Amino acid sequence: MTEPHTTSALLYLDGITVSFDGFKALNELSFVIEPGEMRAIIGPNGAGKTTMMDVVTGKTRPDAGDVFFEEGAYDLSKLDETQIAELGIGRKFQKPTVFEMHTVEDNLQLALKNDRRVRSTLLWQSSGDQEKRVDEILATIRLSNLRSRVAGSLSHGQKQWLEIGMLLAQEPKLLLVDEPVAGMTDTETMQTAELLKEINRDRTVVVVEHDMAFVRELGVKVTCLHEGSVLAEGTIDQVSENERVVEVYLGR
Amino acid sequence: MRAFPLTRLIDRAGVVFLVLLGAFAIAIPVLNLLVPASSSFHVTTYLVTLFGKYLCYALLALSIDLIWGFAGILSLGHGAFFALGGYAMGMYLMRQIGTRGVYGDPILPDFMVFLNWKALPVYWYGFQHFAYAALMVLLVPGLLAFVFGWFAFRSRVTGVYLSIITQAMTYALLLGFFRNDFGFGGNNGLTDFKDILGFNVRAETTRNALLVMSCLAVAIGFIICRAIVTSKFGKVLVAVRDAEARTRFLGYRVENYKLFVFVLSACMAGVAGALYVPQVGIINPSEFSPGNSIEAVIWVAVGGRGTLTGAVLGAILVNYAKTYFTSGFLAPYWLFMLGGLFVAVTLLLPRGIVGTLKWGMANRAAAKAVAAEEGADADPKAEVVPQTAAAE
Structure with missing residues (x-):
């Protein structure tokens, strides 16, 4: 760290700008996530939601601005994906991305917090503790009866849950969840909301989502992005009554 | 992922494979050396060497399957590592000729005398010792793979771009080795070998011994690959193959994983080349030709990518076909047939021979499991193994 930062936030974004060929995907984006919080991020297509996640996870480098993690202790703009993952930031992609050829159980085993170096994976042996942890996660994500199924054969909703389970297995401090309920049935959507609330008991969660019913169900603070910066922030009712939000996103 | 070390390592197909390989390693020398030439069971020495050659190709195919089938790294330049291993062995064999060369120089190989060289180049030092040459067989391909992989994987060069630069690598080496001043015999390469470890390379017993060594190398290579892929x-590796970004976001250093397996694979290819050279009696720059590397990938595709046993089977079948068809009136059309075979396999049998068999069996077992799990309403024809990876 070059300069001291005094912030109590787990994730601190200040003045983040990212441009692609002159198009500003993020335009001086600033917001903070407090430890233990769950935050929903909404906004129209192209508002910069996914780019924001790319910046936090190290996939994209910001052109300007600060991204700090854990009360300013780490500057995420200087680390790569692997280092950021090791710090404890887990990410769920928009499209469910699980290892299709591996079983549900192996997907979780690969995600479990463990030594990730080549030598240790070559000589790795499963331990009772880890099996227990996998069992727990399977129960949380409601896939216990499908543990030996190949992940590619799961339904869309089950893949989404498996991916959330893989995030849990990493034991991250912060979970970034990109559109977890896209393509889910109403029942699955409500179950996913339950699941995220359960996870939020011990972890900080940031959810990007379009589904307003789902966001309402979560009942957390909402940030609405538009053209790469924050348009409104507050409870779901405050945000959905905001005139600008109605204009650019929710529609009249 | 539970550990039952031995059963995990060698599955049923693996047992069958190793037993067949062992039987082959015993039967061929017996049929060649002990059965009289008049008997119809006699195997000619020509065939012994031919089989030995196939086994070297099989080891090369295994090394390609390890990286392509399991890590998704399609190297179209693996022939380079094979050839480098071959050259290292060839240099040892050249130094064994001694005064028996045409020019009778005790130190310099014939081609150097012919080029009017006065002293042995420094990089030829030490190759009179077998142990040193054997070390180089592993080290030279391994080092090249390390340097190449270090840059390529760190820069996240993947897919077709990686394949293209591997082609460029082997082509660059081809051009280099063609030059006389490179010091490896130029166009003619290295040949006219006499002894290996004091035994005449052309003797029947030596040829049989080399065949047995090749079988052993394939068996060891297979077991190493199994140990890697079942760990x-x-x-x-499979996770990297199927979803590289996901693996990275889980916190794995993908480039280190790729680099390790790429270097290991290059060393295996080097050993294959080293066993190949004393059996065919020559190594020249044509071994670096891009076409050779592509052909080796076709063997793996035919046998079944990501199956290991399939790679061996594919290498042997395609090379048998090559021997058969290039010795008759069909010879001019072999490359068309090879191309046609690749197209046919890609379109009709995307999993290859062994891959299709395994997939069929896995599907049946999985369908049974699903039926048991979900009761009578399960669809027995449900396709439970996804097609994505094999079809890529």
């Missing part, structure tokens, strides 16, 4: 490391 957690192997599961990470």
Whole structure:
């Protein structure tokens, strides 16, 4: 760290700008996530939601601005994906991305917090503790009866849950969840909301989502992005009554 | 992922494969050396060497399957590592000729005398010792793979771009080795070998011994590959193959995983080349030709990518076909047939021979499991193994 930062936030974004060929995907984006919080991020297509996640996870480098993690202790703009993952930031992609050829159980085993170096994976042996942890996660994500199924054969909703389970297995401090309920049935959507609330008991969660019913169900603070910066922030009712939000996103 | 070390390592197909290989390693020398030439069971020495050659190709195919089938790294330049291993062995064999060369120089190989060289180049030092040459067989391909992989994987060069630069690598080496001043015999390469470890390379017993060594090398290579792919490391490799970004966001250093397996694979290819050279009696720059590397990939595709046993089977079948068809009136059309075979396999049998068999069996077992799990309402024809990876 070059300069001291005094912030109590787990994730601190200040003045983040990212441009692609002159198009500003993020335009001086600033917001903070407090430890233990769950935050929903909404906004129209192209508002910069996914780019924001790319910046936090190290996939994209910001052109300007600060991204700090854990009360300013780490500057995420200087680390790569692997280092950021090791710090404890887990990410769920928009499209469910699980290892299709591996079983549900192996997907979780690969995600479990463990030594990730080549030598240790070559000589790795499963331990009772880890099996227990996998069992727990399977129960949380409601896939216990499908543990030996190949992940590619799961339904869309089950893949989404498996991916959330893989995030849990990493034991991250912060979970970034990109559109977890896209393509889910109403029942699955409500179950996913339950699941995220359960996870939020011990972890900080940031959810990007379009589904307003789902966001309402979560009942957390909402940030609405538009053209790469924050348009409104507050409870779901405050945000959905905001005139600008109605204009650019929710529609009249 | 539970550990039952031995059964995990060698599955049923693996047992069958190793037993067949062992039987082959015993039967061929017996049929060649002990059965009289008049008997119809006699195997000619020509065939012994031919089989030995196939086995070297099989080891090369295994090394390609390890990286392509499991880590998704399609190298179209693996022939380079094979050839480098071959050259290292060839240099040892050249130094064994001694005064028996045409020019009778005790130190310099014939081609150097012919080029009017006065002293042995420094990089030829030490090759009179077998142990040193054997070390180089592993080290030279391994080092090249390390340097190449270090840059390529760190820069996240993947897919077709990686394949293209591997082609460029082997082509660059081809051009280099063609030059006389490179010091490896130029166009003619290295040949006219006499002894290996004091035994005449052309003797029947030596040829049989080389065949047995080749069988052993394939068996060891197979077991090493199995150990890799059945470990957690192997599961990470498959994860990289199927969803590289996901693996990275889980916190795995993908480039280190790729680099390790790429270097290991290059060393295996080097050993294959080293066993090949004393059996065919020559190594020249044409071994670096891009076409050779592509052909080796076709063997793996035919046998079944990601199956290991399939790679061996594919190498032997395609090369048998090559021997058969290039010795008759069909010879001019072999390349068309090879191309046609590749197209046919890609379109009709995307999993290859062994891959299709395994997939069929896995599907039946899985369908049974699903039926048991979900009761009578399960669809027995449900396709439970996804097609994505094999079809890529």
